[in-house]
Amino acid sequence: MARAMLLRCPNCGGRGLFASFFALKPNCPSCGLRIERGESDYFVGAYLFNLIAVELILFFCVCGFVVFTWPDVPWDLLTYVTGALMLAGCFLCYPFAKMTWLAVDLAIRPLSTEELRWHHDGGDIGDRELPHV
Numbered sequence: 657m658a659r660a661m662l663l664r665c666p667n668c669g670g671r672g673l674f675a676s677f678f679a680l681k682p683n684c685p686s687c688g689l690r691i692e693r694g695e696s697d698y699f700v701g702a703y704l705f706n707l708i709a710v711e712l713i714l715f716f717c718v719c720g721f722v723v724f725t726w727p728d729v730p731w732d733l734l735t736y737v738t739g740a741l742m743l744a745g746c747f748l749c750y751p752f753a754k755m756t757w758l759a760v761d762l763a764i765r766p767l768s769t770e771e772l773r774w775h776h777d778g779g780d781i782g783d784r785e786l787p788h789v
C-alpha cells in the first residue's frame with residue numbers, strides 16, 4: 657500500500673508506471689507486470705476507491721471548517737469551495753486510487769510466477785489465457 661501511495665509498482669516498487677498523470681503504461685518497466693493484469697474493465701474498482709477517498713477527505717475538511725468557523729460559518733463560500741474541491745479531488749486522487757486498487761488486488765490475488773511469466777510473454781497473445789490463482 658505504501659508503494660501504491662507513492663505511485664510505484666505495488667509488486668516490485670519500480671517507478672515510471674505512468675505515461676502521463678492519468679495514463680498508465682501497459683506494463684511495469686521494472687518487473688513487467690501488466691498493470692491491468694490482463695482483464696478488461698480492471699480499474700472499475702479504482703473508480704470506487706477514488707469516490708470513497710475524495711468524499712471522506714472532503715467530509716472531514718468540511719466538518720473541520722464548520723467547527724473552526726462556528727457560529728459564523730460562511731455557508732455560501734463553503735458551498736462553492738466544496739464543489740470545486742470535489743471536482744479537483746476526483747482528478748488529483750485518481751492515479752493514487754488506481755495504484756491502491758492494484759495493491760489491494762495483489763494482496764487478494766498474489767502474483768504467481770506463472771502469471772508473471774504470462775505477463776512477460778506478452779499476455780493474451782495467441783490463445784494463451786491469464787493463468788488464474
Ligand SMILES: [Zn+2]
Binds near residue numbers: 666667684686688
Ligand atoms: Zn513492477
